[in-house]
Amino acid sequence: MPPDDGPGDGAPIAAPSAAYVVYTDGSCKPNPGVGGWAYVLTHNDETREDSGVDGIEQDTVSPRMEVLAVVRALAATPPGSAVVVRTDSAYVHDGITVYIKTWLINGWKTSSRKSVKHQDLWQTLWALVQERAVIWDWLPAHTAISRGGDPLNHRVHELAYDAMERAVGKRRTQP
Numbered sequence: 001m002p003p004d005d006g007p008g009d010g011a012p013i014a015a016p017s018a019a020y021v022v023y024t025d026g027s028c029k030p031n032p033g034v035g036g037w038a039y040v041l042t043h044n045d046e047t048r049e050d051s052g053v054d055g056i057e058q059d060t061v062s063p064r065m066e067v068l069a070v071v072r073a074l075a076a077t078p079p080g081s082a083v084v085v086r087t088d089s090a091y092v093h094d095g096i097t098v099y100i101k102t103w104l105i106n107g108w109k110t111s112s113r114k115s116v117k118h119q120d121l122w123q124t125l126w127a128l129v130q131e132r133a134v135i136w137d138w139l140p141a142h143t144a145i146s147r148g149g150d151p152l153n154h155r156v157h158e159l160a161y162d163a164m165e166r167a168v169g170k171r172r173t174q175p
Contacts, residue, residue: 019082022076025066028060036057036065036167038050040156049159050073051159066089070096071121071128082134085137087139088157
């Protein structure tokens with residue numbers, strides 16, 4: 001199914017009643033450096049959080065962690081389901097709603113004929129999207145909850161940052 005783009009204005013879109021709603025985030029310190037990813041998934045009044053035991057990478061960049069978070073979140077939903085992906089990553093949102101059309105036509109090359117960065121993850125993401133009805137909803141990053149920010153967007157940011165911090169700790173303790 002082709003990706004459906006929400007309004008992209010930062011206002012949350014209404015999710016279909018039976019839809020899964022996922023919030024995703026990636027974090028890296030420094031960038032490039034150690035990274036982590038996380039998602040928060042809600043469905044039928046239940047919430048699940050995951051940054052996984054493998055929610056970290058030792059030598060990566062933030063955009064890769066952002067895409068990996070969405071891959072893991074969609075993989076946690078059943079094929080055929082309706083999913084609203086809420087992300088504050090313009091890279092993920094624009095990549096899947098705008099640029100992927102060119103990448104597919106050009107054989108995973110950009111409009112300037114360069115290889116798509118993180119192609120392995122984009123291909124996996126595209127395959128997952130084909131099996132689900134996905135609506136893409138971009139949210140502004142780090143807007144205070146008191147000023148209308150989304151609490152689950154804040155929570156997923158904390159989880160991704162914590163995953164990255166765990167990775168930093170592992171790097172320091174490795175020989």
